[in-house]
Amino acid sequence: MEQKEQLLRTEFTELELRLQDPAIFSAPSYPKLAKRRSELEYTLSLFDERARLLRDRAAAQELAQGGDTELQDMARAELEEITGKLSQNEERLIEALTPQDPNNDRDVIMEIRAAAGGDEASLFAAELYRMYARWAENHDFKLELISESPSEAGGFKEIIFSVRGVSAYKQLKFEAGVHRVQRVPVTESQGRIHTSTITVAVLPEAEESDIAISPNDLRIDVYRSSGHGGQSVNTTDSAVRITHLPTGLIVTCQDEKSQTKNKEKAMSVLRSRLLQRKIEDDQKQLSEARKKLIGSGERSEKIRTYNFPQDRITDHRIGYSRSNIPGALNGEIDDLIQSLQAAEHELLAQGN
DSSP states (O other), X not given: OHHHXXXXXXXXXXXXXXXXXXXXXXXXXXXXXXXXXXXXXXXXXHHXXXXXXXXXXXXXXXXXXXXXHHHHHHHHHHHHHHXXXXXXXXXXXXXXXXXXXXXXTSOEEEEEEEOTTHHHHHXXXXXXXXXXXXXXXXXXXXXXXXXXXXOTTSSEEEEEEEXXXXXXHHHHGGGOEEEEEEEXXXXXXXXXXXEEEEEEEEEEOOOTTTSOOOGGGEEEEEEOOBOGGGOBSOSSOOEEEEEETTTTEEEEEOSSSOHHHHHHHHHHHHHHHHHHHHHHHHGGGSOHHHHHHXXXXXXXXXXXXXXXXXXXXXXXXXXXXXXXXXXXXXXXXXXXXXXHHHHHHHHHHHTO
């Protein structure tokens, strides 16, 4: 602990010197440096509090061992209070010293796609979208639709949207993966239970400065938007399809009437997908335990099952189960999010 404290104090001193240079305020790195300074200042204040509490404890222990009975009683009461404060300080220090995901503060772009199960999968994809929309509403997060591909059954083959709010990625990143639903579809006349799957991708929203994209690497096509049943949405070529030639990634957007806005949304999705690829490359160095928790969002990776006949939701990564599927689909998923965050914190604290 002492060695770690000294390293942080050295880093803080060096950072203070860098921030004294007036030129740093116009540098692209300034926001990150200022944030790091704030983090260090908070952590070092916890170390200062710890040192003070240890001195107070030593003084109280000395009084408790003295010959004055009245002072002994006072010292024992003070020792009890100091011990409690030290325990709280230690918890906060461990929290502050535990490495954090550098993308936690980002907004997110979420992509929900119907996989196996036909119409039933598309219907549940729509229910998952409403689940996240209600969750966002309950937490004062802003949700914005980017692109949708409705199914004839009234669900979604695919829907892409952004969620913006404090630490949105930290809250939602563990939703990435395959969500499996087991229930009797409304179209099932014999009451048989069907299993369908939906894939969810959670991308940390990238800024332009995060990912450099050369215009020469893009092929941009524009075409006329179409709505349900192929009906024309407008009479101009406002829909945009962007192909990233080096990777083959394709993003389309047609929900806005403006071609410019559709292009902006498509570029935002493209940057975020490229950033996610970079993150996945970095995660190859992670332990198997953290890889399992964070997930890849691949179609074969089942992370959660919604079993309607038993009214049970099971998150397979941490073995967590709960009832009340209707409540979850109404946005009440904080227990799932917090359980996964606790599992991540434990793994990070262990250095896994």
